[in-house]
Amino acid sequence: MYLPFIHILAVSFSGKAAASANLVKLWPIDFTLDAYVTTIANGNFLRSIWVTLQRTVIGTVFGMLVVVFAAYPLSKETSSFKRRNMYIWYFVFTMLFSGGLVPYYILLRNLDMLNTLWVLILPGAVSVWNMILLLNFFRGIPKEMEEASLIDGAGHIRTLIRVYLPISTPALATLSLFTLVGHWNSWFDGLLFMTNHENYPLATYLQTVIVQQDFSKVSVRPEDLENISQRTVKAAQIFIGMAPILLLYPFLQRFFVKGIVLGAVKE
Amino acid sequence: MRMKVSKWKKTIILDIMLAPALILTLIFSYIPMAGLVMAFQNYKPALGMTGSQWIGLDHFEFLFSIPENIQLIWNTLIIAGMKMAANLIVPFIFALLLNEIRRIFFRRMVQTIVYMPHFLSWVLVGGILIDLLAQNGGLVNQTLTSVFGMKPIFFMGDGDWFRFVVVVSDVWKEFGFNTIVFLAALAGINPSLYEAAEADGAGRWQQTWAITMPSMLPITIVVGTLALGSILNGGFDQIFNLYNALVFDKGDIIDTFVYRYGIIGGKFSFSTAVGLFKSIVSLVLIVMAYRMAYKLANYRIF
Structure with missing residues (x-):
C-alpha cells in the first residue's frame, strides 16, 4: 500500500x-540530494511555502474562532434560545445547496478579492460540518456547569471561555488539526483566485508544476526550466509537500481519527 | 413586557456571538445562490446580472440536447456509482477482518497505516499516480512488461482504464478512513451475544453471520443511503488532478466540465446552468437520503 x-x-x-x-x-x-537543493533554491517554491504558512496559521486561528463562537449559541436548548433552530437551518442549508462555482467566482472577482490573502481565508472560514461536530460536543457537557457559571454572574462569553473551552480541548485540537490540514492541502482556491502566480500557495504551485506540468505560469528562467521539469525534482517537491503530514500524523493520529467519532457522540 | 425585554437582553449576546459566522455565510454562500439567475440569462460581465438578456430555459434545453452533455452526466453517474459501491464494500470487509485481530497493538498499527493517505491531497497523490502509471517506464508498466510479459497499458490515455484507475485509487486513498465508522459499530456490539453464541456451540463463521452481520446492518444502511446524496459528485479534486484531454470522453465529470467551460472558457451562463442542474438534483437526493436514513436506521446528524 x-x-x-x-x-x-x-x-x-x-x-x-x-x-x-x-x-x-x-x-x-x-x-x-541535488533534487532537494534545486527545489529549495527555487524562489517560486519558497514564496509559495510562505503563502501557505500565512494562510494556514491565520486561516486556522480565524476559522476556529468563528466556529467556536457560533457553536456555543447553537448548542443551547430551544427553550433558552428560541432562534437557535432558525440559525441552524440557515447554516445547514448551505451544506445542501450551493450557488455553484461560477457565481462564487464572479462574486469574489466583483469583491476585488482576487490575489489577496483573504480570498484563501474568509470564504472557507465557516465550516458548517465542524460547527455541527462542536455543537454536538458542547451538548454533551453537563448543564449544571453552565448554570453554575451563569448564576455566579458570568456572562455567556465568559462561560464559553472559562467553562466550555477547557473541557473541550480534545475536540478543539481535532477540529484545529482538520482545519490546518485542510489549509495546507487546499489548492483549488489558489488556482481559481490567484491570477498572479506569485500569490500561489504551495499546493497550487505543486498542482501547476507537477500535475498540469505548466511552467508558463510560474515564470522560470530558461536555465532553470530543465531543472524544474526533472523527474527527481518533481519527486522531491511531492515529498516536501507530504512531509509535514507524514511527520505529524503518527504523533497526532488519535486526534486525526477522533474527528469522525466526535460526530457519532450524541444522545 | 419587562420580562420580554430582559429575556432579549440575556440572549442578544448569543446572536452577537453568531454574527461573524452569519455574515460570512451570507456573503460567501447566499449571495452566490442569488447569482444563479445567470443560468436563465445570457450573462455578459459588462452588463451585469441586471442588464443581461433573459433567455429562460435555453441553457437547460441545450444541456439535454447535445450527446456530449448527456455523456458528461453518464460519466459522473458511472464514476460516482462505482466509487460508492467500492467504498462501501471494501471498508466493510476490511473492518470485519481487522476486528478479528486480537492483538490490540497490531490492530492499532494497521489502523494508523491505512488511515494516513486520507489526509494527503489529490494534488500529491495525483502527481505520484501520473508518474507511477506512465505508459513509458512508469513503475507499474515496467513490472507488467518485465515480470508478467504483458504489453504496457495506457492507464491515463484510455477512457476505460482511466475509470478503473479513478475507482481503485479512490478506494486505496479512502478505504482506511471509511472503516472507522464500521469499526465503531463493531465495537458497540454487546459481547454477551458472542458469549451466548459460543456457549451454544457456534463457530466463528456462524457468529459472524448470526451476530456481526445483522448488528452492522443499520450503520451500513446509513452510510449507503447518505452516499446516494453525492451521486453527482464524481470527485472534482481527484479527476482534475488525474485527467487529460485524451480521456475527456469517458472521464470528464460535471464539476470538471463546469470549471473548464465556465472559468477557463468564460461561458459563465451555460456552466452556471449545468451547476444548477447538479445542485438541484443533489439537494433532492440528499434530503431523500437523510429521510431514508432516519426512517430505516433512526439516524440524525444533529
Missing part, C-alpha cells in the same frame, strides 16, 4: 540520469 510513496522517495534521492532512464525502483540509485 505504501510502495508508491517509497518509489517517489527513492526517485527524489536518485541521480538525474538513473531517474530519467526509469531505472529506480524502491531504492535510490546514485544517491544525491
